[in-house]
Amino acid sequence: MKGMTDVATEETAAHGAEAGAEHGAGLAFHPLDQFQITRLFGEGPIEWYTPTNATLWMALAVLVIVFVFVFGSKGRALIPTRMQSLGEMAYGFVYKMVEDVAGHDGAKFFPLIMTFFLFILSANMLGLLPGSFTPTSHIAVTAVLGFGFFIFVTILGFAKNGAHFLGLFWMSDAPLILRPIIAIIEVISYFVRPVSHSIRLAGNIMAGHAVMKVFAAFAPMILISAIGVVVTPVSILAITAIYALEVLVAFIQAYVFTILACVYLKDALHPGH
Amino acid sequence: MEIAAAAAMGKFIGAGLAAIGSGAAAIGVGNVAGNFLAGALRNPSAAGSQTATLFIGLAFAEALGIFSFLVALLLMFAV
Numbered sequence: 001m002k003g004m005t006d007v008a009t010e011e012t013a014a015h016g017a018e019a020g021a022e023h024g025a026g027l028a029f030h031p032l033d034q035f036q037i038t039r040l041f042g043e044g045p046i047e048w049y050t051p052t053n054a055t056l057w058m059a060l061a062v063l064v065i066v067f068v069f070v071f072g073s074k075g076r077a078l079i080p081t082r083m084q085s086l087g088e089m090a091y092g093f094v095y096k097m098v099e100d101v102a103g104h105d106g107a108k109f110f111p112l113i114m115t116f117f118l119f120i121l122s123a124n125m126l127g128l129l130p131g132s133f134t135p136t137s138h139i140a141v142t143a144v145l146g147f148g149f150f151i152f153v154t155i156l157g158f159a160k161n162g163a164h165f166l167g168l169f170w171m172s173d174a175p176l177i178l179r180p181i182i183a184i185i186e187v188i189s190y191f192v193r194p195v196s197h198s199i200r201l202a203g204n205i206m207a208g209h210a211v212m213k214v215f216a217a218f219a220p221m222i223l224i225s226a227i228g229v230v231v232t233p234v235s236i237l238a239i240t241a242i243y244a245l246e247v248l249v250a251f252i253q254a255y256v257f258t259i260l261a262c263v264y265l266k267d268a269l270h271p272g273h
Numbered sequence: 274m275e276i277a278a279a280a281a282m283g284k285f286i287g288a289g290l291a292a293i294g295s296g297a298a299a300i301g302v303g304n305v306a307g308n309f310l311a312g313a314l315r316n317p318s319a320a321g322s323q324t325a326t327l328f329i330g331l332a333f334a335e336a337l338g339i340f341s342f343l344v345a346l347l348l349m350f351a352v
Contacts, residue, residue, distance in 0.1 A: 032350045101325070196336055203339035210346055256332040259325060 031213035035137055035206065053133045054141070061123040061135070090118065094258065101262035106269055113265070116145065117258040124205060124250035128243070137205040139198065146198030149261055157268035168271035197260055204253050208246045215239045284348050291345035298338020305330040 040051045072087030080088055094114045099107050120136055127134025135141045157165040169186040171179060218235040222228030274282075309327045313320035 030350060032346065097325070196333075199343075200332060200336040200339065203336070203343050207339055207342050207346070252328065252332075256328060259329060260332070263329070 029213075029217040031210045031217065034133070034209060034213055037138075054135050054138065057126060057133045058123065058135045058141075061119060061126055064122045064126065065118045097259060098262055101259060102266040102269065106262065106265055109265055112149075113258055113261055116149075116261055117254055120145075120201065120257055121251065121254035124254060125247075127205065127209070128246060128250065134205055134209060136201055137209060139202045142198040142202040143194075145257075146194045146201075149264070150194035150197070153264050153268040156265075157271060160269060161271055165268070165271050168267060170272075172272075193264065197257070197264075201253050201257050204249055208242070208249055212239060212242050212246065215242060284352055288345040288348040291341050291348060294341025294344070295338050298335060298341070301334035301338070302331055305334050 037046065037052050037054050039046060040053065040056060042050075046052060068083065069087050072083040072085075075081050075084050077084065091114070094117050095107070095110055098110050098113050102109070123134060123136045126132055127137065157168070161167075169183045169190065171182050171186070174182050215235045215238045219232055219239065220228075221235070222232040305327070309320075309323070309330075312323075
């Protein structure tokens with residue numbers, strides 16, 4: 001797939017772009033080109049240690065978080081400054097979410113959940129800058145977050161509850177005859193969780209950015225044909241509207257990823273229906 | 274009609290059919306939000322505590338619409 005592999009070598013990336021250009025059958029623009037992983041400098045294939053645009057923007061996301069929180073927690077005034085207030089609001093928001101959903105013994109997993117929320121939020125927000133790259137639009141990044149958390153939660157569930165953890169799949173509210181069937185369905189839906197968890201974030205961000213690129217491709221129509229007098233202002237308004245939606249989606253997707261992580265954590269700590 | 278042209282046509286028709294899924298997602302999301310609104314107008318003081326459930330429901334309904342939009346995009350630009 002052209003735009004969505006992340007350890008693509010230069011050769012396969014170029015081949016994919018070529019094939020895309022041929023397959024396009026006359027399509028003049030390629031809105032999925034923005035998701036391609038490219039080297040930052042130098043030539044040659046992309047190894048695991050190569051600095052790419054993905055690693056750069058992930059590093060920038062982390063730096064932004066560090067900047068906000070280091071400068072936010074320097075003051076410790078009773079009446080907070082703006083930066084301190086920002087840090088305190090983010091902390092209180094996520095802490096309240098963890099405690100409400102995962103319970104009091106879930107609160108010790110707060111640093112992990114806070115890391116998810118802040119990383120996804122700042123990666124999404126930085127991806128809205130013109131000309132930037134959004135690491136969370138790649139299924140590779142979000143799958144590591146999603147599957148990694150799923151493996152962690154499953155191991156935690158077995159470590160904390162032993163065989164009782166399997167009580168998660170055994171609905172004691174259902175009639176005895178139906179319980180095996182429901183158990184099978186519950187097991188399948190448990191294993192689908194990391195898939196939907198990761199693909200929701202990647203799909204939302206990728207779809208939003210691709211839609212923006214499609215409208216952006218229509219915007220310079222005024223330069224090539226007369227119908228551009230109508231098409232250009234409409235598409236510029238559309239880009240503005242979609243951009244506003246994308247800012248909202250950036251925040252909502254970070255929130256949804258985090259709150260679902262809290263729900264899965266609660267299931268691991270207190271299994272059983 | 275040769276294979277390449279038929280394949281291109283099939284791609285575009287397939288992308289159009291896949292986009293119907295986005296409309297279905299709109300119905301689902303509207304359902305969730307509408308039921309939340311109906312409940313919140315009946316019991317306003319309990320509405321605040323359920324906004325988390327609202328967002329989780331919206332996310333699940335929207336995710337499936339995004340999956341079908343993803344299929345449409347993949348057919349258009351990456352096949």
